[in-house]
Amino acid sequence: xxxxxxxxxxxxxxxxxxxxxxxxxxxxxxxxxxxxxxxxxxxxxxxxxxxxxxxxxxxxxxxxxxxxxxxxxxxxxxxxxxxxxxxxxxxxxxxxxxxxxxxxxxxxxxxxxxxxxxxxxxxxxxxxxxxxxxxxxxxxxxxxxxxxxxxxxxxxxxxxxxxxxxxxxxxxxxxxxxxxxxxxxxxxxxxxxxxxxxxxxxxxxxxxxxxxxxxxxxxxxxxxxxxxxxxxxxxxxxxxxxxxxxxxxxxxxxxxxxxxxxxxxxxxxxxxxxxxxxxxxxxxxxxxxxxxxxxxxxxxxxxxxxxxxxxxxxxxxxxxxxxxxxxxxxxxxxxxxxxxxxxxxxxxxxxxxxxxxxxxxxxxxxxxxxxx
Ligand code: PMP
Numbered sequence: 001x002x003x004x005x006x007x008x009x010x011x012x013x014x015x016x017x018x019x020x021x022x023x024x025x026x027x028x029x030x031x032x033x034x035x036x037x038x039x040x041x042x043x044x045x046x047x048x049x050x051x052x053x054x055x056x057x058x059x060x061x062x063x064x065x066x067x068x069x070x071x072x073x074x075x076x077x078x079x080x081x082x083x084x085x086x087x088x089x090x091x092x093x094x095x096x097x098x099x100x101x102x103x104x105x106x107x108x109x110x111x112x113x114x115x116x117x118x119x120x121x122x123x124x125x126x127x128x129x130x131x132x133x134x135x136x137x138x139x140x141x142x143x144x145x146x147x148x149x150x151x152x153x154x155x156x157x158x159x160x161x162x163x164x165x166x167x168x169x170x171x172x173x174x175x176x177x178x179x180x181x182x183x184x185x186x187x188x189x190x191x192x193x194x195x196x197x198x199x200x201x202x203x204x205x206x207x208x209x210x211x212x213x214x215x216x217x218x219x220x221x222x223x224x225x226x227x228x229x230x231x232x233x234x235x236x237x238x239x240x241x242x243x244x245x246x247x248x249x250x251x252x253x254x255x256x257x258x259x260x261x262x263x264x265x266x267x268x269x270x271x272x273x274x275x276x277x278x279x280x281x282x283x284x285x286x287x288x289x290x291x292x293x294x295x296x297x298x299x300x301x302x303x304x305x306x307x308x309x310x311x312x313x314x315x316x317x318x319x320x321x322x323x324x325x326x327x328x329x330x331x332x333x334x335x336x337x338x339x340x341x342x343x344x345x346x347x348x349x350x351x352x353x354x355x356x357x358x359x360x361x362x363x364x365x366x367x368x369x370x371x372x
Contacts, residue, residue, distance in 0.1 A: 001320070001321060001322070001323060002321060002322045002323070002361075002365050002366070002368050003323045003358075003361075004322060004323060004324045004355040004356060004357060004361070005323050005324050005325050005354075005356055006202075006300070006356040006357060006358040007150050007151075007178060007202070007301055007354065007356035008325055008356070009201045009202070009207060010201060010202060010203060010204045010205075010358055011204060011358075011360070012204060012205070012206055012250070012254075013204045013205075013253075013254065013257060015253055015257060016204060016205055016206065016250045016253045016254050016257075017250075019249050019250055019252075019253040020206060020246040020247070020249060020250040020253075021246075022246075022249070023042065023045060023245040023246035023249045024246045027041050027042060027045070027245075028042075028245075029041060029042040029245075030042060030242060030243070031043035031045070031046050031243050031245060032232065032234065032242070032243070042243070042245045045245055045248070045249045045252075046066075046243055046245065046248055046249075047061075048249075048252055049066075049248045049249055049251055049252025049253075049255070050064045050066075050252070051252075052252040052253070052255040052256040052259065053211055053251065053252060053255045055255070055256075055259050056180065056181070056185075056255040056256075056258055056259045057180070057185050057186075057187045057196070057198075057213060058185070058186045058187050058188040058189070059187040059188065059213050060216055060220075062216055062220055062222070062236070063187075063213050063214055063215065063216050063222065064211050064213060065211060065212045065213070065214055065222075065235045065236065065238050065239050066209065066210075066211050066235060066239065066243070066248050066251075067209075067210050067211060067212055067239055068208050068209060068210065068244070068247075069199045069200075069201070069207070069208060069209060069210040070099075070101060070175065070177040070197045070198060070199035070210045071101040072210065072228065073175075073197035073198070073199070073210050073211065073212040074099070074101040074102050074105060074144075074173075074175055074197050075101065075105055075228060076212055076225070076227070076228045076238075076239070077142075077144070077173045077195040077197065077212060077225065078092070078102065078105040078106065078109065078142065078144060078173070079105060079108075079109070079226070079228060080225030080226045080227065080228060081141060081142045081171055081173070081195075081225050082109050082112070082114055082141070082142070083225075083226035084224060084225050084226045085141040085142075085171075086114075086141075088139075088141055089137075089138065089139030089140055089141045090113060090114045090115055090139060090141070091114070091115045091116075091117070091137050091139045091140040091141065092106060092109065092114055092115070092116045092117070092140070092141065092142045092143075092144065093116075093117045093119065093132060093135050093136065093140060093142070093143045093144070094106055094116060094117070094118060094119070094143070094144045094145065095118065095119045095120075095121055095127045095145055095146065096118045096119065096120060096121060096337070096341040097121050097125045097146065097149055097151075097152075097337075097338045097341050097342075098144065098145075098146050098175065099146065099150060099175055099177070101175070102144055102146070102175055103118075106118075106144075115139075117135050119131050119132065119135065119145075120341070121341050121342060122342070123342050123343060124152060124154040124292065124293040124297075124342065125149045125151070125152045125154045125338060125341065125342050126154050126155075126156055126157070127145050127156050127157075127161065129157050129160040129161045129164055132145070132161050132164055132165070133164045133168075136164070136165075136168045136170055140168075140170050141170065141171060142170065142171045142172075142173060143161070143165050143170055143171070143172045143173070144172075144173040144174070144175070145158070145161055145172075145173075145174055146174065146175045146178075147174045147175065147176040147178070147179045147183075147185075147196075148176070148178045148179035148182075148183065148297070148298040148301075149178070149298075149338065150177070150178045150301075150327075150338075151301075151303055151327045151336060151338040151339065151354055152291060152292045152293070152297075152301070152303050152338065152342070153178075153292050153293075153297040153298040153299075153300070153301030153302065153303070154292065154293055154296065154297050154298075155179070155183065155296050155297055155298060156174075158174055158190065158193070159190060159192075161192075162174070162190050162191075162192030162193045163192045164192075165192050165194075166191065166192030167192075171194040171195065171223070172192055172193055172194050172195075173193075173194060173195040173196070173197070174193055174195075174196050174197070175197045176196050176197060176198050177197060177198055177199045177202055177210075178202060178298055178301070179298055180198045180199075180202065180203055180258070181202070181203030181204075181254070181255075181258035181262070181265070182203070182265065182266065182269065182298050182299060182300065183266070183298055183299075184262060187213055191215070193215070194214070194215045194223055195212055195213065195214055195215070195223070195225075196212070196213040197210065197211075197212055198210055198211055198213070200247070200250065200251035200254055200255075203254055203255075203258050204254050204257070204258070204358070204360075205250050205251045205253070205254030205255070206246075206247050206250040206251065206254075208244065208247055209244060209247035209248055209250070209251045210251070211251075212238075212239075214238070222236060222238070225238070227239060227240065229241055261359070264359070265359035266299055268359045269299035269300035269357055269358075269359055270299045270300075271363070272300060272357045272359075272361055272363065272366065273299055273300055273302060273357060275363055275366055276302065276355060276357065276366055276369070277290065277302065279366060279367070279369040279370065280304060280369060282370075283369055283370065283372055284306065286307075287306060287307045287308065287309075288304060288305065288306055288307065289304070289305045289307065290302060290303070290304055290305070291303040291304065291305055291339065291342070291344065291348075291352055292304075300356060300357035300358070300359075301354065301355075301356045301357075302354070302355050302356075303327075303339070303352055303353070303354050304352065304353050304354075304355060305348055305351050305352045305353075306351050306352075306353065307351060308351070309351055310350055310351065311326045311350055311351055311352055311353050312326065312350075314353065315353060318372075321368055322368065322369075324353055324354065324355050324356075325353070325354055326352065326353060326354065327339070327352075327354055335349045335350065336349055336352070339352055
């Protein structure tokens, strides 16, 4: 079966699995212990993983706060900033095409008296940086804009948006879950980003682990936010809870491999994407159209409309040979709000499918499209 739903999740690499197994079996210590090797070895594993994640993003090790995934990371930042800075203001800016793990938190915050501006996007799902600037007010405490869209693959102009926020002294958060491991992210050069969310299972790491990267000042102090979880004080008291050592070790290994292969993988994904588009065009001619832009995007994610064919019926029919989805796995029962936001009508949305590739797909296996 050809797996083309890598934006939903990816397979675990053998090196990642092997690394995790060590911490699921012999090295089962709690890294917060101090006196014996089992604890010290687990602590070393956490620190090694932290180094790999920091390297992948060009961040400092102390800025990496491990969480159980991007949903938690997004919740932590939005609720944590809202709680910590509500005296300063109660206005938040986001966009209409964020993942539900941002949008639903914003809706929740609205019930707590916060005012949220949901920015429109262009035909490919991008936010206009000028719109961000125009909407920042005296009482704006946070701007949260997705880096790369999970349904369309479009990249936002994060350097410009983060710069605007920096100049206006407003915190900026970006959900970078879909871009990590596929597009170069240089946190160090983008000092206007205050917080960044990511997740291991989108780039061949395990599910249930991710991170929030939090900007530190020259003294190594992180931007203060109210923690989501209080308890044992792990992760600089920002994220308490016994470490999921095997998951964090697996995340580190996936980050190490992604860092090493970033360029090769990007170029592979670009070639695979071109091949897939060619195959679809050859096979379906004018019965296929592309909702995604073909530039300035995450390589390997395409959103395709099969004109006159219902997407659910198509995907069910294809499921024995090709695995793909209609959009986000986290809101797959409703017609895509992302495609609505870019102006597609309901009929076109019901005919649209997302294919998301992995660098571990091969040109050869894509040829299954020739037999459709
Ligand atoms: N943000 C984006 C853009 C995503 O694609 C996802 C995964 N669907 C998430 C957040 C949630 O990530 P996790 O599965 O790690 O909670």
